[in-house]
Every structure is written in C-alpha cells, then in structure tokens.
Amino acid sequence: MCHFKQLVDFPDNRGSGLREKARSRRQTQSTAVDRVATPSQAAADRDWRDTLTEVRLDGRVALVTGAGRGLGRAHARLLAAHGARVVVNDPGVGLGGEGGDQAPARDVVAEIEAAGGSAVANFDTVATEDGARAMIRQAIDSFGRIDIVVNNAGNFYTRHGFDETSPESFAHIWQVHVIGSVNVIRAAWPHMVAQKYGRIINTASHTGYLGSRNNLEYSAAKAAIHGITRTLSLEAGDHNIAVNAIAPGAVTRPVRLIPGILDMMPAGAFEPELVAPTVVWLAHEDCKVTGEIFGVMAGTTTRIKVVETPGYCSRNPTPEAIRDAFEDVILDQRRFDAAGLVIGKEAELRGMDLVERFTAS
Numbered sequence: 001m002c003h004f005k006q007l008v009d010f011p012d013n014r015g016s017g018l019r020e021k022a023r024s025r026r027q028t029q030s031t032a033v034d035r036v037a038t039p040s041q042a043a044a045d046r047d048w049r050d051t052l053t054e055v056r057l058d059g060r061v062a063l064v065t066g067a068g069r070g071l072g073r074a075h076a077r078l079l080a081a082h083g084a085r086v087v088v089n090d091p092g093v094g095l096g097g098e099g100g101d102q103a104p105a106r107d108v109v110a111e112i113e114a115a116g117g118s119a120v121a122n123f124d125t126v127a128t129e130d131g132a133r134a135m136i137r138q139a140i141d142s143f144g145r146i147d148i149v150v151n152n153a154g155n156f157y158t159r160h161g162f163d164e165t166s167p168e169s170f171a172h173i174w175q176v177h178v179i180g181s182v183n184v185i186r187a188a189w190p191h192m193v194a195q196k197y198g199r200i201i202n203t204a205s206h207t208g209y210l211g212s213r214n215n216l217e218y219s220a221a222k223a224a225i226h227g228i229t230r231t232l233s234l235e236a237g238d239h240n241i242a243v244n245a246i247a248p249g250a251v252t253r254p255v256r257l258i259p260g261i262l263d264m265m266p267a268g269a270f271e272p273e274l275v276a277p278t279v280v281w282l283a284h285e286d287c288k289v290t291g292e293i294f295g296v297m298a299g300t301t302t303r304i305k306v307v308e309t310p311g312y313c314s315r316n317p318t319p320e321a322i323r324d325a326f327e328d329v330i331l332d333q334r335r336f337d338a339a340g341l342v343i344g345k346e347a348e349l350r351g352m353d354l355v356e357r358f359t360a361s
Helices: 014-028 039-050 070-081 103-114 129-143 167-195 206-210 216-239 276-282 319-331 333-339 347-360
Strands: 061-064 085-089 118-122 148-150 198-203 241-248 293-297 300-304
Touching: 061 070, 061 129, 070 085, 070 103, 070 118, 070 148, 070 276, 085 103, 085 129, 103 118, 118 129, 129 167, 148 167, 167 198, 167 216, 198 216, 198 276, 206 216, 206 241, 206 347, 216 241, 241 276, 276 293, 300 347, 319 333
Parallel strands: 061 085, 061 148, 085 118, 148 198, 198 241, 241 293
Antiparallel strands: 293 300
C-alpha cells in the first residue's frame, strides 16, 4: 500500500536534482538512518533515552487494516513490539483489489510472534460491513476487547487525467478508502463506547490537502478522510475516544513499480518504519489530542491545520469592495509569510521538500 502516490509525476525539474543528491548520499553512507556517531554523541543519546519512559501498550488490542505489507505491516509490528495484541488484517489482494492471498497477513503474524508478540491474522475486506464486523469480532473473540483501530487499507489506480475518470472509478477508490474506514469504525464503535475508551487513527494524504495532478479519485477520497476525522472526533470525545489521522509517505508496492523512482530517494528516507512511531504514540492512552491530522514522511512529523484569514466583513458587500480587499485583506499572504508556517502548493513539491530535509539532516 502507498499513501505517497503523489511522488510519481514531478511538476518541475526538481526531480533531477533530488536524484543527484540521493545518489551522492548513498555513495557516502550505507543508509540515511544508520549514521556513525562519535562515542560522546552515542553516550549523550543513551543518557537522553534513559530519561524517557517507554511508550507501552500492554493490555491494549489493536486492529490494523491492510497490514500485510508496507505501512500497515510497519504499524502492526511496532504496535506489537510496544505490547499491543494485534489483529493483522489483509485479504492479500492486488493494488486494484483483485485476487487474494493469505500469506502476507500470516507472515506478519509470524514475524510478530517470533519477536515475542501476540497477533492473529484476518483476511476480511473493509469494503463491506460484514467484513468489518468480522474483523472486530475476531479481535473480541481472540483478545477480549478492541482499543485501537488503524484504518490503513487502500486501493489504487495508475494516474490518469480528469477526462478518464468515471463514476465507477470514483466509487472503486471511495469504497475502500472512505466507506471501508467508516465500516471498521462503525463495527468497533459500540465496543469502544461501552468501555469508555478508544483510539482511532485514520489515513489521509497530502494529496487531499494540496492536490496531486492526474490523481483525482484518490485525492478526493483522502480529503474525505479529513472530514470524517474532524467530525467524528467531536462526537467521540464524549466517550473518551480519540480520533486522529496521519498523512503518511512511504515507498511501498505502487511506488516501487515506477521506473527510476527509487533513484530519487535517499537510502532509508521513505521507509514505512519511519511512519509507525507516530501511529504508536497516537494509539497510546496518554496521547490526548483528537481531531488532528499529522503529516508523517521522511522522518518528519508535522501538524496539518486548515486555517482562515480574518478576512473582509461588511454589512453591505459589493463586488467592488471584494475586489479592493481581495489581495491585502482576504488573501492576506503577508500574514501567512509572517507566521513561519509551511504553505504547500502541490503534494509532489511538499514531498520533495521533506526528502531534501531528510537528506540534509
């Protein structure tokens, strides 16, 4: 699964420069995440880590959808490593939803158990209510409760223009990303309400906020996840259920099929394992935020917010008044510039910015 599908078409010439940086970096170090530290640096790192209390999920039960590969696999493995018992859901279908294979989910369960964790495999689809109910039922039957839902399952199309979209192409993507997330939440909801506790982590995407060329169905579905997360969090708070979302980036199955794309990535920059730690924290009982969306890619975690300018107000607005206030009062770009916040223009460009940040770190 890939939620950084926007790194496919580069809208300017920055891809070539990024490719050269990645190639140079790979020549000087084996990975970008395993840098050699001096003895004093290593000792300082150990002292700092020793002051922290490990984030533990002992006694909690998590369901991760689409967990047989990529991001879902990384989420499931790290949740289990921190003490959660995990339902590893994956029907093992192709990128378009075709076929089926139990091996991916079973393999992840075997990896978790080999590391001393506890997990069971589930092969149901999120696209139907029956499938969602079955996976929650398996969590209850196997472990007695459900505390954490990570909605990660997705399906994909190759990129195409608007004139190649259809009601069917939108429905195909929507049914898994959007309705699938709702199906799983609905199935888990009464259990979380009854126990007065829950953590729900949805999967959005920068494509839904910033746009992504020739990727309309996917971008629209991911924008809908934002609305679901924000709106449901308002109701969930009454039941001590936190609902948040991540907008992740990782090199996974769809991206690996793109010729030359891996040459643009510094070694280790887009591994799914860089995303999972944020998911584990959002799943923890001490993480009290709700209704928030976090960008997580290339070793960077950010907070994504939809904001408004103070704008123009009048009891008697006219087109001319709107025109005159438009640049300085309504658009108010100087306010954004002064705030020091990142104002993205396209998902592709934002992704490359974060890759460059990783490379420079």
